[in-house]
Amino acid sequence: MAGERRRRGGEGPRERNRERGNRREREQQQRGPGRGRVALAVAAAAALALGLTAAVAEWNRWSEASRLVTPHPAPPALPPGSTGPLASPQRFWGTYRPHVYFGMKTRSPRSLVTGLMWLQQREGGGSLRHTCEQSDGLSRYGWLMHDGENFGVQEIRDGDLLLKTEFVKRPGGEHGGDWSWRVTARMEGSGGPAPLLSLFFYIATDGQGTLQPQLENGTRLAAVTGTAEELGHFTLTFLRPTAENGEDPKYASYNFLDAASPGLHRLTEVVRSSLSNRFIFAPPGRPRRRFFAVDAFRGLPGAAGEPPRGRLLLHQVTLEPPATVEVTFESGSASGRPGRLSGRALSSALSRHAAEFERRFEETFGLGRKGFPPPQRRFAQAALSDMLGGVGYFHGRSLVRSPLQERPVPGPEAALFTAVPSRSFFPRGFLWDEGFHQLLLARWAPALSREAIAHWLDLMNAEGWIPREQILGEEARAKVPPEFLLQLSEMANPPTLLLALQRLLPDAPPPYLRRLFPRLRAWYDWYNRTQAGPLPLTFRWRGRDPQPERFLNPKTLASGLDDYPRASHPSPEERHLDLRCWMALASRVLAEVAERLGEPAGPYREMERALSDNGLLDRLHWAPELGAFADYGNHSAAVALRWRRVTPVAPGRPPPDPQLVREVREAPRPQFVGALGYVSLFPLLLQLLRPDSPRLPAMLAAMRSERQLWTPFGLRSLARDSPLYMQRNTEHDPPYWRGSVWVNINYLALRALHGYASVEGPQRERAAELYRELRHNLVANLYRQHAESGFLWEHYSDGTGRGQGCHPFAGWSALVVLVMAEDY
Numbered sequence: 001m002a003g004e005r006r007r008r009g010g011e012g013p014r015e016r017n018r019e020r021g022n023r024r025e026r027e028q029q030q031r032g033p034g035r036g037r038v039a040l041a042v043a044a045a046a047a048l049a050l051g052l053t054a055a056v057a058e059w060n061r062w063s064e065a066s067r068l069v070t071p072h073p074a075p076p077a078l079p080p081g082s083t084g085p086l087a088s089p090q091r092f093w094g095t096y097r098p099h100v101y102f103g104m105k106t107r108s109p110r111s112l113v114t115g116l117m118w119l120q121q122r123e124g125g126g127s128l129r130h131t132c133e134q135s136d137g138l139s140r141y142g143w144l145m146h147d148g149e150n151f152g153v154q155e156i157r158d159g160d161l162l163l164k165t166e167f168v169k170r171p172g173g174e175h176g177g178d179w180s181w182r183v184t185a186r187m188e189g190s191g192g193p194a195p196l197l198s199l200f201f202y203i204a205t206d207g208q209g210t211l212q213p214q215l216e217n218g219t220r221l222a223a224v225t226g227t228a229e230e231l232g233h234f235t236l237t238f239l240r241p242t243a244e245n246g247e248d249p250k251y252a253s254y255n256f257l258d259a260a261s262p263g264l265h266r267l268t269e270v271v272r273s274s275l276s277n278r279f280i281f282a283p284p285g286r287p288r289r290r291f292f293a294v295d296a297f298r299g300l301p302g303a304a305g306e307p308p309r310g311r312l313l314l315h316q317v318t319l320e321p322p323a324t325v326e327v328t329f330e331s332g333s334a335s336g337r338p339g340r341l342s343g344r345a346l347s348s349a350l351s352r353h354a355a356e357f358e359r360r361f362e363e364t365f366g367l368g369r370k371g372f373p374p375p376q377r378r379f380a381q382a383a384l385s386d387m388l389g390g391v392g393y394f395h396g397r398s399l400v401r402s403p404l405q406e407r408p409v410p411g412p413e414a415a416l417f418t419a420v421p422s423r424s425f426f427p428r429g430f431l432w433d434e435g436f437h438q439l440l441l442a443r444w445a446p447a448l449s450r451e452a453i454a455h456w457l458d459l460m461n462a463e464g465w466i467p468r469e470q471i472l473g474e475e476a477r478a479k480v481p482p483e484f485l486l487q488l489s490e491m492a493n494p495p496t497l498l499l500a501l502q503r504l505l506p507d508a509p510p511p512y513l514r515r516l517f518p519r520l521r522a523w524y525d526w527y528n529r530t531q532a533g534p535l536p537l538t539f540r541w542r543g544r545d546p547q548p549e550r551f552l553n554p555k556t557l558a559s560g561l562d563d564y565p566r567a568s569h570p571s572p573e574e575r576h577l578d579l580r581c582w583m584a585l586a587s588r589v590l591a592e593v594a595e596r597l598g599e600p601a602g603p604y605r606e607m608e609r610a611l612s613d614n615g616l617l618d619r620l621h622w623a624p625e626l627g628a629f630a631d632y633g634n635h636s637a638a639v640a641l642r643w644r645r646v647t648p649v650a651p652g653r654p655p656p657d658p659q660l661v662r663e664v665r666e667a668p669r670p671q672f673v674g675a676l677g678y679v680s681l682f683p684l685l686l687q688l689l690r691p692d693s694p695r696l697p698a699m700l701a702a703m704r705s706e707r708q709l710w711t712p713f714g715l716r717s718l719a720r721d722s723p724l725y726m727q728r729n730t731e732h733d734p735p736y737w738r739g740s741v742w743v744n745i746n747y748l749a750l751r752a753l754h755g756y757a758s759v760e761g762p763q764r765e766r767a768a769e770l771y772r773e774l775r776h777n778l779v780a781n782l783y784r785q786h787a788e789s790g791f792l793w794e795h796y797s798d799g800t801g802r803g804q805g806c807h808p809f810a811g812w813s814a815l816v817v818l819v820m821a822e823d824y
Contacts, residue, residue: 068402068489069411070462074518077454083107083417085176085230090149091448092176092230093169096393098420099131099427099479101141101156102165102183106176109395109415110207112228113264114236114329116183117271120161121196121291121318125275129158130268131479132424134806140790142808143389144382147360148445151353152389157790160189161197161321168349170341173333175232180329180341182350184244186322196281196291198318200271201327203236204261205310213258213313220254221315233332238315239342244322246343251283252323255316259297260308265478269300270312281318291318357381364444365821372820379783380817383792386810387440390420391448394429396472402489411487416470417455421811422794427479429470431456432560435496436744436812442503443823450504450512453497457519461489464526468493468558491543491558492531494582495523498589505592513593524590524604531579534572537610538620539579544570549662552641552729564717564737565675565724567633569668574633577621581682584611612688618695621683623672627698628680630672637674637723638666641730660731676708677718678737678745684756685748691761700766703749703774713781713801714741715749715774740795740804744812746778751824775819782816792816 084107085092096111097103103115117130129136139157146152149169156163164184171177187194205211209228216222224236241250259270276295282288294316317325326342339345361384362368367377398411418429419437426433434456442449459466467487471480501508501516533540544566545554553565559578567574584607591604610616623630642663646656683689684699702708708719718725718738726739750771757768781801786792792813793803818824 065402065405065409067462068400068405068465069409071412071458072460072462072464072519072522074522075515077457077515077519078451079515083415083451086174088451089171089176090169091451093179094149094391094393095146095152095167095389096391096417097475098390098392098423099475101129101132102154102181104167104179105393106230107393107415107417108228108230109413110209110229111393111395112203112205112209112226112231114201114203114327115267116165116181117200117202117268118158118163119198119200119292120158121198121289125277125292126195128268128272128275130271132427134424142382142791142810143385144378145354145357146385146388147353147357148388148391148441148448151350151357152385153350153354154389160187160194162186162188166350168341168346168353170334170337170349172337173331173335175230175234175331175333178328178330178334178337178341180346180349181327182324182346183326184322184324185319186244194321196289196318197321197323198291198293198316199325200294200314200316201238201325202267202271202312202314204264204267204312206261206264207310209310211311211313213256215256217254219256221256221313224313231331235330235332237328237330237340238317239326239328241317241319241323241325244324246324246347250319250323252317252319253279253281253291253293255279255293255295255318257294257297257312257314257316259312259314261310261312262300262303262306263309263474265474266300267312270297271314273297273300279318283320293318365817365823367820370820370822375787376779376783376820379786380820382786383810383814383817384440384444386792386808387419387437387814388444390423390427390810391418391452392420392427392429393417394470394472394476396474396476398467398471398487399485400467400487400489408486411461411467414459414470414472415455416459416472417452418470419452419811422806422809424808425794425806426811428472428476429456430811431466431468431470431493432496433811435494435499436747436815438497438500439503439747440814440818442500443818446504446507449500450508453501453504454512454516456497457516457523460519460523463489464522465489465530466493466523488543490530492527492541492579493558494560494578495527495586498586502589502592505589505596508596510597513597517593517597517599520590520593524586527583527586533575533580535575535620537580537616538575539583540572540574541576541579546570550730551733552639552662552727553724555729561678561717561737563729563733563735564677564679565673565722566631567635567668567673568639568664569634569636571634573670575620575631576679577629577631578679578682580611580617580621581686581688584608584688585686587611614688614690614693614695617683617688621672622695623674626672626674626676626680628676628702629683629695629699630675630680632672633670634668635671635673636664636666636668639664641728675718675722675724676702677716677722678742681709681715681745681749684752685745687752687755691756691759691763696756696761696763697766700763700770704770711741711798711801712777713796713798714743714746714778716741716798717745717795736795736805739798741778741781741798741801742795742812743778743782743815746774747812747815747819750775750778750819754822754824775822779816779820782813 096105105111105113119128120126141156143154151168154165166182169179211226214223241252274294274297275292277292279293281291394416399408400411401408420427421433438449541556541558543558544556548554555563587604587608591601594601621629641660643658644661648655704710709715726735753767753771785803791807792810793807794805794809
């Protein structure tokens with residue numbers, strides 16, 4: 001039958017194609033030659049249009065990629081050279097390496113760095129300490145006093161070892177002056193002979209500069225002379241150890257390392273790989289003991305053939321505590337110095353600076369006048385000092401990507417002078433944290449705060465975007481898992497820098513504000529352009545987690561509140577309450593800056609009035625069923641995490657581990673998000689609610705309700721009766737902003753309550769009562785936890801008050817100082 005069908009068909013394929021061609025030719029002849037040319041023209045136009053569309057799309061991708069890494073064209077907020085040794089000598093040198101327990105560097109792109117490591121000599125070598133690590137298990141470390149410029153005193157408790165690290169700077173010359181260190185070591189506790197202690201003092205270059213070791217007896221590094229950009233000639237001297245009184249000599253063994261550096265982020269590895277236990281500690285008339293010391297450095301595994309990045313010179317002192325060791329840095333351009341800043345001269349300088357710090361602290365915050373006893377005043381001094389000691393200087397490139405790009409690209413070279421949230425866990429710049437940091441630093445050192453804010457605004461690209469996390473340089477990158485390095489250009493962060501700028505405004509020099517204003521304007525426009533919501537005067541955070549089935553509630557990292565419950569199903573229809581309130585604040589601050597400068601402020605005031613309109617706020621964000629303000633979006637409250645078995649990839653193969661995935665038991669629909677917590681409070685936190693607002697009583701009631709937000713330790717982040725209260729977001733993602741007490745939001749709550757208690761209104765007395773109770777609870781718990789644990793913490797348990805998350809966290813948790821001072 002098949003053969004018969006082929007025969008009946010007549011011609012084969014070639015004949016059929018030929019006949020079709022003949023028919024087309026006859027048809028074209030009948031239509032005439034013009035129609036063929038028209039068809040050709042139409043086809044060519046279509047092809048051209050397609051080509052142009054593709055070219056335009058490619059041009060748009062290229063243009064956006066180019067603007068992504070192009071700095072903003074406005075003049076820099078920070079004048080060139082203003083952080084150098086001539087323009088700012090008092091802040092040129094500093095403890096600007098917050099990720100190490102003790103170290104100093106200059107505010108230079110490729111700075112010379114100095115630092116301290118230590119090793120308690122035990123069987124097997126003990127643990128080398130250098131970078132701040134939670135896994136080190138230190139019972140306490142932090143600055144007791146630090147003025148942000150000239151002086152600091154830190155205590156470190158490592159088991160029974162107590163280390164005190166102190167520094168003092170002395171002005172002079174054209175390169176930032178001199179400085180001196182004193183490291184005092186003693187053992188506490190009893191039982192058995194104390195282990196030997198090795199202190200490692202080092203200096204390292206990072207791509208520039210020369211170092212020349214000055215040796216005694218071939219093993220003791222007595223000094224280092226050298227030159228470096230912005231430093232000129234210098235001498236670093238390692239003095240011999242003394243007894244704790246600083247007078248009597250102390251027996252010690254000395255070792256020395258001169259190594260090519262594979263990068264500052266690998267200095268710990270270099271030293272650890274150089275240790276050998278072939279050395280003998282032999283004090284006269286005392287037992288001999290073997291110890292580990294630096295020997296020859298033969299390179300790191302996998303680094304063969306890599307060119308060196310710099311040079312490391314290290315001085316190891318091994319001794320029996322108690323002991324004191326001093327180090328002096330002397331600038332070659334400083335002349336007429338009264339003598340070396342060591343011994344009694346150093347003790348005198350330390351005492352003088354300590355007395356000045358105490359005087360200035362009381363003058364600034366007045367805690368003594370408020371009746372706080374000495375232990376609580378010392379706690380507040382330590383909180384401020386830890387923030388100042390956590391200020392760092394970073395230089396490098398961010399890794400960025402836009403939605404139109406497949407691959408990330410390095411951003412432009414940038415420098416950043418900033419405080420950090422945590423020396424151990426987050427030793428880098430975070431945009432929304434920094435605004436809270438600067439609220440405190442602006443009170444202590446306004447000039448320093450103005451510099452930090454200008455540094456952040458100078459990170460802006462041509463679009464007006466500032467990456468929310470700044471991971472600049474190899475030392476910063478070494479502390480970040482690779483999957484968190486990338487910064488996405490559609491993601492914002494709350495513009496908290498404007499809170500600090502608002503505090504600085506009354507005394508800010510007009511030239512400073514004029515340099516900032518073009519960038520403030522571009523930043524404000526970027527938010528309005530890229531974070532706009534579905535309706536006029538609404539806003540939506542971009543960049544929520546793109547795979548909602550993996551999360552109980554997809555995170556909103558851009559908001560800073562990470563896992564705080566939002567609409568269960570992310571969509572363009574979301575309206576985010578907190579972002580709308582931040583934009584009201586931004587409009588207010590931009591208007592105030594414009595008015596100070598005589599610039600047009602009308603558009604900002606108009607936007608402020610619209611975003612502060614309580615009636616419109618009600619219509620867009622009041623959830624009657626919740627009795628509170630809320631987000632709006634495509635939401636289902638009937639969600640839960642469930643274990644799901646995974647089908648084996650092939651028969652006979654063992655099944656993969658079960659997965660914890662989200663189960664949606666009720667389809668989502670457009671509605672208000674039923675989560676009462678910090679986001680619900682934002683109209684109150686940023687004082688957008690009028691003092692006579694009919695919504696204010698409900699807000700105050702929710703704050704004071706123990707079933708909702710009130711705890712003996714501060715306001716919890718999510719109400720206890722909320723469906724997602726203390727619920728995990730994934731198998732490996734414990735609750736974060738779902739019940740814990742966070743100091744930054746409690747500070748905003750106290751600031752707002754203080755404001756409502758200070759103006760006429762029906763809730764004035766209620767606000768004052770809540771203010772007094774909340775302030776007492778927050779201060780008492782932070783002081784108690786610091787006394788028991790030795791640290792400020794990232795957040796606090798709403799059930800016990802105990803510190804949680806990472807530590808030390810002298811970022812926004814240090815705002816307790818302003819709360820104690822009632823300085824809002």
